[in-house]
Amino acid sequence: MSLPSGLEKPLLRFYEYLRSERELSLHTQQNYKRQLTTMAEQLVNLGVDNWQAVDAGWVRQLASKGMRDGLKASSLAMRLSALRSFLDFLVGQGELKANPAKGVSAPRKARPLPKNLDVDEMDQLLSVDENDPLSVRDRAIMELMYGAGLRLSELVSLNVKDVSLSRGDLRVIGKGDKERIVPFAGLAREWVGHWLRVRDQLAAPGEPGLFVSKLGQRISNRNVQKRMAEWGQKQAVSSHINPHKLRHSFATHMLESSGDLRAVQELLGHANLSTTQIYTHLDFQHLAQVYDEAHPRAKRQKR
Missing domain, CATH: 1.10.443.10 (Intergrase catalytic core)
Structure with missing residues (x-):
């Protein structure tokens, strides 16, 4: 899916920041890109065409979509973490006043129950x-x-x-x-x-x-x-x-x-x-x- 420029251009600047300034591994960069591209495409389907329009309500909708799609709690936490990092970047660039993903967290990972012997x-x-x-x-x-x-x-x-x-x-x-x-x-x-x-x-x-x-x-x-x-x-x-x-x-x-x-x-x-x-x-x-x-x-x- 081709993204609107209001969503795509800030992402490209962020990917360059991860590569040149953060110097993250290629694997980590690809993880960020995969998670953020997925969420950007979901925003397009919801009628959102720029990051300035994204508020906490939209972030919660993205989290709910991930849950409906069967994402594990750990995978959803990773996705929201990527979004928070990206939106922090936009705040630092002066393109957002605040990070709307700060107050949205993934559901807690289910606690596995220990097995007992009979x-x-x-x-x-x-x-x-x-x-x-x-x-x-x-x-x-x-x-x-x-x-x-x-x-x-x-x-x-x-x-x-x-x-x-x-x-x-x-x-x-x-x-x-x-x-x-x-x-x-x-x-x-x-x-x-x-x-x-x-x-x-x-x-x-x-x-x-x-x-x-x-x-x-x-x-x-x-x-x-x-x-x-x-x-x-x-x-x-x-x-x-x-x-x-x-x-x-x-x-x-x-x-x-x-x-x-x-x-x-x-x-x-x-x-x-x-x-x-x-x-x-x-x-x-x-x-x-x-x-x-x-x-x-x-x-x-x-x-």
């Missing part, structure tokens, strides 16, 4: 019957992550003094250095006890970390991730195993059994309930049912 898969993963110190450590790590819903960083930063086997609780430092006390029981408590009995075979003198590597120092995040993936393969679990998946499985199974969203929020250390709601992919029907059954003014009045 109870049978968890049993399969945790059926570690080897009794060498590293295997005992690894099972204790996995039992604790699934049994207490810890973040990887929280697990790695645990010290021996943070664990009370007699009370069955952990002192955990979460995001924002917020401290919380987390209960753990059953097999998690049992296997942490097994690990503490053999820990001195690996730990260097004076090492405070609860879980240590074979070098005797506090275990690293990467080491935990690597060992979990290896155990997933060794135990023939169908999906890839990582620490976040165990935390998510804890949250999902706790919520399915209890229906207590607020308690799960506290256990996970989430500042906002909405985070827990997304994290546990709780469906609205279940939320509505809990609300209807629990809220005193939501219950139907008897007649």
Whole structure:
């Protein structure tokens, strides 16, 4: 499509600016040209023939058109970013008083939900019957992550003094250095006890970390991730195993059994309930049912 001069000439000046002054790569220049040409053609179809006529309403129409055309959120964000850069250029050239695309943003990228393991898969993963110190450590790590819903960083930063086997609780430092006390029981408590009995075979003198590597120092995040993936393969679990998946499985199974969203929020250390709601992919029907059954003014009045 041939563009009206009021749309095309400013674009050509911008492309020259990208080439000679910004010295962007050819690939980046082509991306800008592709995105801006598409939007210019859409403006022509909407009856707009110069950039001075473009206001925030027109920009929103371009964004809506991109959504209707099936653009992903990331692709639409890239398109609007190219438009903002071009209109900033026109503002700098004195051809526009303000950039009408400044206040228009792409919809947020959908947050992918983590996958959880079902109870049978968890049993399969945790059926570690080897009794060498590293295997005992690894099972204790996995039992604790699934049994207490810890973040990887929280697990790695645990010290021996943070664990009370007699009370069955952990002192955990979460995001924002917020401290919380987390209960753990059953097999998690049992296997942490097994690990503490053999820990001195690996730990260097004076090492405070609860879980240590074979070098005797506090275990690293990467080491935990690597060992979990290896155990997933060794135990023939169908999906890839990582620490976040165990935390998510804890949250999902706790919520399915209890229906207590607020308690799960506290256990996970989430500042906002909405985070827990997304994290546990709780469906609205279940939320509505809990609300209807629990809220005193939501219950139907008897007649």
